[in-house]
Amino acid sequence: MLNTTDILETITMIRDEHLDIRTVTMGVSLLDCLDADAARSCEKIYEKITRRAERLVPVCDAIETKYGIPIINKRISVTPVAFAVGASGGDPVAFARTLDRAAAAVGVNFIGGFSALVQKGFAAGDLALIEAIPEALAVTERVCSSVNVGSTKAGIHMDAVRMMGEAIVRTAELTADRQCIGAAKLVVFCNAAEDNPFMAGAFHGVGEPDCVINVGVSGPGAVRAAVEQAPKDADLSEIAEIIKKTAFKVTRMGQLVGAEAAGLLGVPFGIVDLSLAPTPAIGDSVAYILEEIGLAQTGACGTTAALAMLNDAVKKGGVMASSSVGGLSGAFIPVSEDAGMIAAATSGALTIEKLEAMTAVCSVGLDMIILPGDTPPAVISALIADEAAIGMVNSKTTAVRVIPAIGKKVGDVLEFGGLLGSGPVMKISTIDPSVFVARGGRIPAPIQSLKN
Amino acid sequence: MRAVITVIGKDMVGILAKVATACADANANVLEVTQSVLEEYFAMIMLVDITKMTPDLAGLTAAIEGAVPDMKVHVMHEDIFNSMHRI
Numbered sequence: 001m002l003n004t005t006d007i008l009e010t011i012t013m014i015r016d017e018h019l020d021i022r023t024v025t026m027g028v029s030l031l032d033c034l035d036a037d038a039a040r041s042c043e044k045i046y047e048k049i050t051r052r053a054e055r056l057v058p059v060c061d062a063i064e065t066k067y068g069i070p071i072i073n074k075r076i077s078v079t080p081v082a083f084a085v086g087a088s089g090g091d092p093v094a095f096a097r098t099l100d101r102a103a104a105a106v107g108v109n110f111i112g113g114f115s116a117l118v119q120k121g122f123a124a125g126d127l128a129l130i131e132a133i134p135e136a137l138a139v140t141e142r143v144c145s146s147v148n149v150g151s152t153k154a155g156i157h158m159d160a161v162r163m164m165g166e167a168i169v170r171t172a173e174l175t176a177d178r179q180c181i182g183a184a185k186l187v188v189f190c191n192a193a194e195d196n197p198f199m200a201g202a203f204h205g206v207g208e209p210d211c212v213i214n215v216g217v218s219g220p221g222a223v224r225a226a227v228e229q230a231p232k233d234a235d236l237s238e239i240a241e242i243i244k245k246t247a248f249k250v251t252r253m254g255q256l257v258g259a260e261a262a263g264l265l266g267v268p269f270g271i272v273d274l275s276l277a278p279t280p281a282i283g284d285s286v287a288y289i290l291e292e293i294g295l296a297q298t299g300a301c302g303t304t305a306a307l308a309m310l311n312d313a314v315k316k317g318g319v320m321a322s323s324s325v326g327g328l329s330g331a332f333i334p335v336s337e338d339a340g341m342i343a344a345a346t347s348g349a350l351t352i353e354k355l356e357a358m359t360a361v362c363s364v365g366l367d368m369i370i371l372p373g374d375t376p377p378a379v380i381s382a383l384i385a386d387e388a389a390i391g392m393v394n395s396k397t398t399a400v401r402v403i404p405a406i407g408k409k410v411g412d413v414l415e416f417g418g419l420l421g422s423g424p425v426m427k428i429s430t431i432d433p434s435v436f437v438a439r440g441g442r443i444p445a446p447i448q449s450l451k452n
Numbered sequence: 453m454r455a456v457i458t459v460i461g462k463d464m465v466g467i468l469a470k471v472a473t474a475c476a477d478a479n480a481n482v483l484e485v486t487q488s489v490l491e492e493y494f495a496m497i498m499l500v501d502i503t504k505m506t507p508d509l510a511g512l513t514a515a516i517e518g519a520v521p522d523m524k525v526h527v528m529h530e531d532i533f534n535s536m537h538r539i
Contacts, residue, residue: 002530002533006536252535
């Protein structure tokens with residue numbers, strides 16, 4: 001028979017430690033929906049998404065019941081819409097509305113892919129899409145947008161970086177009456193992952209199959225509880241081992257659910273993304289893991305080292321558990337979605353500068369950080385450039401998802417509610433970088449891009 | 453196909469009987485039972501064959517929850533434990 005301790009451990013992880021499948025994301029290719037006529041293209045896109053994802057939510061609900069594991073979100077990612085806009089021309093916002101309607105029709109809460117990949121330059125559709133992002137995010141509920149502005153191979157496209165700083169501010173302005181929520185659905189990437197199931201940055205890469213199921217599992221609470229049970233004098237290699245074992249178990253669960261969902265839906269299984277994705281629920285926090293490892297508060301000296309160890313141990317456990325580990329896999333550090341990060345940012349222990357250092361060793365980047373409403377677009381662009389540089393040089397994904405809190409200043413609070421949480425407006429350097437940003441052009445790819 | 457039923461909560465008379473009756477009514481065959489009582493804390497794990505079960509898993513869960521309303525009940529397919537705890 002199954003081991004009693006193992007059974008109770010699984011149940012404790014789910015019931016008390018918030019272990020869950022964070023998202024089952026169906027990737028849908030739109031390449032066969034491209035049409036020279038924009039209206040016709042939208043029709044095809046709507047038809048394909050609703051046909052492919054028709055059973056996504058009921059199938060996930062059935063799996064949830066069968067295994068007793070909560071599946072929090074069901075989502076869809078699509079081929080970057082800039083391709084469709086490039087083929088047809090026309091108003092990109094019409095495509096965003098189409099995605100929104102399709103997402104509502106199949107009952108998913110987010111659909112990602114109002115995106116463009118412009119790391120080396122703008123192709124047809126890219127500029128129009130980027131210019132349309134603020135309006136698209138203001139008039140839709142479920143659409144998420146991302147733009148890849150750099151890569152280790154291509155360098156950093158600074159014209160796009162400048163535009164994205166402006167787009168973020170404009171998006172926040174257009175949704176100022178809704179806690180600037182639009183900016184929380186907009187991610188600027190360097191080295192974007194094409195199979196990432198997590199929002200807001202999910203899109204379906206052009207090298208992906210026609211339709212695929214990717215799964216994002218989470219479990220910061222389970223990792224924290226496992227570390228808590230270790231003796232206080234356990235050395236760090238023992239702590240890394242504990243994290244690795246927990247990550248293994250969590251990933252196996254994701255593999256089981258993903259394979260089953262893919263089988264039931266009759267589409268290929270893509271990847272398991274093992275990311276420690278915190279939620280504002282007490283105990284479901286990455287910051288608390290760092291504090292359990294031994295820091296009085298996240299943001300202290302030692303935070304970057306502890307996070308580096310955590311991120312690496314999570315990957316190692318995951319790789320052992322599944323041969324399809326992909327996406328971002330590691331530890332997320334979104335400030336407003338993590339009770340421990342919110343506390344550290346509010347008390348001043350955690351600063352944007354420290355967060356930037358942490359992004360060099362975590363799985364993604366500067367995430368869900370709330371900035372003063374009067375932050376100039378050039379400052380945000382320069383912040384994007386800094387973050388992209390970290391990703392470019394270290395051959396890792398980095399991202400910026402910041403929310404300028406229109407009309408608010410340092411110390412005020414934005415409340416998004418739900419999984420997006422709430423957070424304090426954080427202080428950012430306003431020393432003027434506008435001449436640097438306005439230069440435009442490209443930061444050339446680093447020497448480590450020449451691997452062939 | 454086998455499922456694992458766990459029932460956790462405050463000990464009282466007849467928990468095992470009520471859960472077993474709910475299983476019998478659902479045509480789920482009980483294969484193994486382990487039960488322990490630590491102070492007032494009751495924990496039971498039951499392995500059942502659900503191949504010929506008449507309701508679905510949600511139906512069985514609801515029936516057991518109805519039979520022992522004060523207890524925390526989980527009914528989960530055994531594969532989740534196999535995949536998480538075995539290499």
